[in-house]
Structures are given as structure tokens and as C-alpha cells.
Amino acid sequence: MKIRFWGVRGSIPAPGPETIRYGGNTSCVSVHTRSGGLVIIDMGTGLMHLGDELLAGPFGAGAGSATILLSHAHWDHIQGLGFFGPVFVPGNSFAVWGPGGSSEVLEEILEGQMDPNFSPLQTLKNFSARFDVQAMRLGVPLTAEGLTITAREHPHGATTALAFRITERGEPGEPGEASRTFVYASDVGQPTAGGPDPDAVAFYRGADVLLHDATYLPADQATRRNRGFSSYEDAAAAAVAAGVGRLVTFHYDQDYSDDDVDELVAGCRRALDGRGGAAIGLVPAREGDELEI
Amino acid sequence: MKVRFWGVRGSIPVPGRTTSRYGGNTSCVEIRPRGAPPIIIDAGTGLRRLGKALMEEAFGDGRGEASILISHTHWDHVQGLPFFSPLYRAGNRIRIFARHRDTHLEAVFSQQHGAPYFPVPLSAMEAEMSFHALTEGARFALGGATIASTRLNHPWTALAYRVDVDRAAVVYCSDTAPFTDLLLGREFMVCAPSLDRPLPPDVVAELARMRASVVALAAGADLLIYDTQFTREEYRLRPHWGHSHPDDALAIARDAGVRRLCLFHHAPMRSDDDNDAILARYRGIAAAAGDRFEVLSAYEGLELALGDA
Numbered sequence A: 001m002k003i004r005f006w007g008v009r010g011s012i013p014a015p016g017p018e019t020i021r022y023g024g025n026t027s028c029v030s031v032h033t034r035s036g037g038l039v040i041i042d043m044g045t046g047l048m049h050l051g052d053e054l055l056a057g058p059f060g061a062g063a064g065s066a067t068i069l070l071s072h073a074h075w076d077h078i079q080g081l082g083f084f085g086p087v088f089v090p091g092n093s094f095a096v097w098g099p100g101g102s103s104e105v106l107e108e109i110l111e112g113q114m115d116p117n118f119s120p121l122q123t124l125k126n127f128s129a130r131f132d133v134q135a136m137r138l139g140v141p142l143t144a145e146g147l148t149i150t151a152r153e154h155p156h157g158a159t160t161a162l163a164f165r166i167t168e169r170g171e172p173g174e175p176g177e178a179s180r181t182f183v184y185a186s187d188v189g190q191p192t193a194g195g196p197d198p199d200a201v202a203f204y205r206g207a208d209v210l211l212h213d214a215t216y217l218p219a220d221q222a223t224r225r226n227r228g229f230s231s232y233e234d235a236a237a238a239a240v241a242a243g244v245g246r247l248v249t250f251h252y253d254q255d256y257s258d259d260d261v262d263e264l265v266a267g268c269r270r271a272l273d274g275r276g277g278a279a280i281g282l283v284p285a286r287e288g289d290e291l292e293i
Numbered sequence B: 001m002k003v004r005f006w007g008v009r010g011s012i013p014v015p016g017r018t019t020s021r022y023g024g025n026t027s028c029v030e031i032r033p034r035g036a037p038p039i040i041i042d043a044g045t046g047l048r049r050l051g052k053a054l055m056e057e058a059f060g061d062g063r064g065e066a067s068i069l070i071s072h073t074h075w076d077h078v079q080g081l082p083f084f085s086p087l088y089r090a091g092n093r094i095r096i097f098a099r100h101r102d103t104h105l106e107a108v109f110s111q112q113h114g115a116p117y118f119p120v121p122l123s124a125m126e127a128e129m130s131f132h133a134l135t136e137g138a139r140f141a142l143g144g145a146t147i148a149s150t151r152l153n154h155p156w157t158a159l160a161y162r163v164d165v166d167r168a169a170v171v172y173c174s175d176t177a178p179f180t181d182l183l184l185g186r187e188f189m190v191c192a193p194s195l196d197r198p199l200p201p202d203v204v205a206e207l208a209r210m211r212a213s214v215v216a217l218a219a220g221a222d223l224l225i226y227d228t229q230f231t232r233e234e235y236r237l238r239p240h241w242g243h244s245h246p247d248d249a250l251a252i253a254r255d256a257g258v259r260r261l262c263l264f265h266h267a268p269m270r271s272d273d274d275n276d277a278i279l280a281r282y283r284g285i286a287a288a289a290g291d292r293f294e295v296l297s298a299y300e301g302l303e304l305a306l307g308d309a
């Protein structure tokens, strides 16, 4: 599978000359499968730019379909939806899986974003594409786009966010026939300074790529623990404990300049090495970058 | 007074290389009367940066006061509010003015600001916040400044504001469609209506009345800030989105006899080079037409001193 980063920033888009290298758009990641399937994870402002690219292909002709996974409904994870071109092309279809516990609740939440006080779209019903909203069932694997997807609920400040474990089976007989696994774990609260949650580690275990919340430098996290984000230390500790192949740092604080993120990435490398994770590859998420598993 | 632009973009913030000169933050303009608290128009993502700057002043010690005039509550005009640092400091006083809604204004902002969309509810803000619902055409005093307003042509309507202070006037007209082809209200239009079909006479009359009010509001202003999200060609494809174009802005500026016209609410996809080209083109058009006003294009960090600065 091919993973691409469309938005890597946390909380609110951060335009400006000082965020150009890593990018200022909020959370959105695409996963293209070997068999041509498409999974989109989170709908931050990066989604608008993914949409523009998709319109050049089958989505422009109303012949596209994709699965969308939503971690939670904070603005920085849904703001791109009203600007996602493919939902305005009749014939396209989207299956959206997210939190909320019931499909009615999740649909209501997404409707709230389109409320006429806030959005000229007024309601999701004004989308021209098929847009089916369903609640993800925790612990029950979902099969979509030829992938197996499971979700886990992480603490995230006063609320929770879903993490997703996505597995693509290898083709029998080919070299590297083993399955490949990508875990998306953004907006992961670390309520205490202790080690990583064993259940979370079990969920990440053995992933080829773990994308993990690395919103903060440790010093900043210390004063903002209630906000429900991880530092690069937390990300490194989880990656080492779970024995993953590569770690992707993600969801950088909106106030961090590119130089700050460079420092965060260098700190994360040292944290991995210091914890016995020298073999773990470190991939800082950068808007536009692509990663192949 | 001083006028400073913190966010000049429409619809959605657009970070990136191609927008870094004009800026990718959404609508937010700071008006600073001489020796008086700021009057802020719109609370798009530009408000986050303004908030940080204000924390260097009285707001950092909880002694700040600001008024925020909201044109309308579409996301690109309110998204910065939860990230406005002065709200998180006890002692600061923030007054928010917006056109009245069916629901109480505070309820509208609470919906935007609370679960499941944002982690900190409005009720948890430390600063003292008050909400003031305005009727269209409202006129009132804010310290030494006089504020006047009128209705714009935008889905679910928006308000234009005029701020008179320090012997100068600035007028903010965003978001609005031209007052010629359709009257935008509560109805949602899936596709662009035909611009060639004749309008019912009552709609024509209402649009003419609205345009006359906008021209009257802007009469003789030192600075007119105007929604020019579209080019004229783009407008014809999406008139129902409720945005205007520079040709219309020039006509309003001419009729109102303003001194400067500032193009504003740039389309998300407009690159810096596109904005340069549009500005050059309309400076040329204004010069050829013998217009006496100066044409500017808003960018983040642009600061203008007007009247007694």
C-alpha cells in the first residue's frame, strides 16, 4: 500500500512562510491499495487538496469510490469535508466509518458541521455523491477496499479518538507475501507521564508503519497534558514497545515552525535510539510526501 | 486609526508555498483607533495570530478590552475564535457583535466552540464575553468610534460594517454577491441559476435598495474592503455562492466615492502570482476609467494609517 500525507498539522491550519516545509494543513492521509482501492483517513483541510487530485481521475467522471475513516470530530479532522470536490459529483460513492457509537449520532455530528449558521452547504443531503455514514464497531474487523481494518478507542483529553489498524494481505507465492500493516494513531492522550498503555501497544504490535501523534516537544506537553496529545517521547516509547518497523511523527502543534519540527524529529530519533529502537525507521510526516509499505 | 490585515482569504485556510506572500489565513481585520482598544472585524484563522500579538499588551495581564464585529458566522469568519488567546485570560473583556439569528448568538457560538467539534467549551473561557445581536442597519457607538451596518447579498445573509473614528472611515463588505443577478437568502441552490432570466420586480427593487445602502454606507470612506473572491468569469459559474468580483467592487467604490479600494477574501486556490496579476489588471482598469481611488489587494501584515493615525 501507498500512504500519502495531505495534512499533518494539529488543531488549526497554520499558513505562513514558517510552515512551508512540513505543511500547515490539518490531518488527512490517503492509503492507495495494490488493488486500486482508496482509504482516506481523517478529513482535515488536506482533504481539499486530495480531492482536487482525485477529480483528475475516475472521481471527476462520477465513477470513484472510497472508504473514509474518521478518528474523531474535532474541527481539524473534519473541516475539509465541505471542500472535498468528489462529493459534489453524482455517481461517486463514499463509505464513512467513524466514532459516535451509532450511525445516527455520527451523521448528526457531520450534519452539525454543515449547519446553515456555519456552512453554505446547509446539510449533507446537498452532496451529489453517495455518502453513507456508519459507526465503526470497536474490536470488530471491517473489510473494505480489500483491507482488514480494526479500530481502538484512545483517550483524547475529555473525549476519545479512534486509532485504526489496516492490514493488506500479501499475494500468495510472491516474495514478500506476508501481510503489511499500517496503524494510524493520531490525537492520542497521555494522561500521565508513565509508559505507553499496554493495550495500545498490543494494538500497534508489529506494524510495518506506525503513524503516531507527536504534537509536542516534551517540555510543551508537560504544561498541556490535559489537552490529550502525545509528545515525540510518547511516540518513540510506543514504537519501541510495539516493535514496529517505521514510526511516522504526525499532528504537529500549530505554533511550531519548520525549525521547531526539525528539532522535534531530531529529538524523536534520539528517543528511539536511547530506548533500543535504533533499528526503527523514522519518517517525519510532511505534506505531499509518500510512503510505500 | 490603524488598519491591519491578519487574514485575507475566503472559504478555507490555505497554507503553502503558493499563498505565502498574500497569506493563507481566513478573514480577520484589526482596526486600532488612536489610544483606544481594538475593534476587530471577523474572527477567521487570522485571529489566532492577532491574539498572540495582543497578549504582548494589556491582554497578557488580563486588562485588555476588544470588540469583535462578525460579518456572519460561516466558518471562515469564526474559526479563529477558539484559538484567540485573550479569551483564556481572566480579566479580559471581549464583546462580540453579529447579526441576530433565530437562535441566540451565544448558542450559535457555543455550538461551534464545544463538543464534539472543539475540546474547550465556550463556558470555560476565562475572559468576560458578551454577545450583542444586531439588526440590519444597526448604528451604535463603540468608545469614540461610530459603527454602522447594512445587509449584504450572501447565503443566510451577512453584514457590512462602517467604522468612523479619528476623522477617518473604513468600510468592510464581505461576503457579498453583486446586487444584480440574484437575491440570496435561506434557500439552498444546488446549481447556478440562469443569469439571463428576468428577475421578479420585487427582487430587482430589493437588490437595488441593498446596493444603494451599501453605496451609502461606503460614501466617502477612506478605505473600502470588498469581497472579490471571484473573477467576473468565475462569478458567472457560481453566482449562488454569494461572492463578488473586482469589476463590481470598482463600480461600488466609484459610486461611493471612496479614497482606497482593497480587494479582499481571496479565493483559496488563488496563488500569489494570480493575486498580483488581478491587482495589476484592475489598477489599469481604474486608471483607464479615470477613477480617483487607489486599488490595493489585501495581504497578511498590510497596515494602513488613516485619518489621525
Ligand SMILES: [Zn+2]
Residues within 6 Å of the ligand: A010, A011, A027, A074, A076, A077, A187, A251
Ligand atoms: Zn487533532
Ligand SMILES: [Zn+2]
Residues within 6 Å of the ligand: B010, B011, B027, B074, B076, B077, B175, B265
Ligand atoms: Zn467568507
Ligand SMILES: [Zn+2]
Residues within 6 Å of the ligand: B072, B074, B154, B175
Ligand atoms: Zn460566507
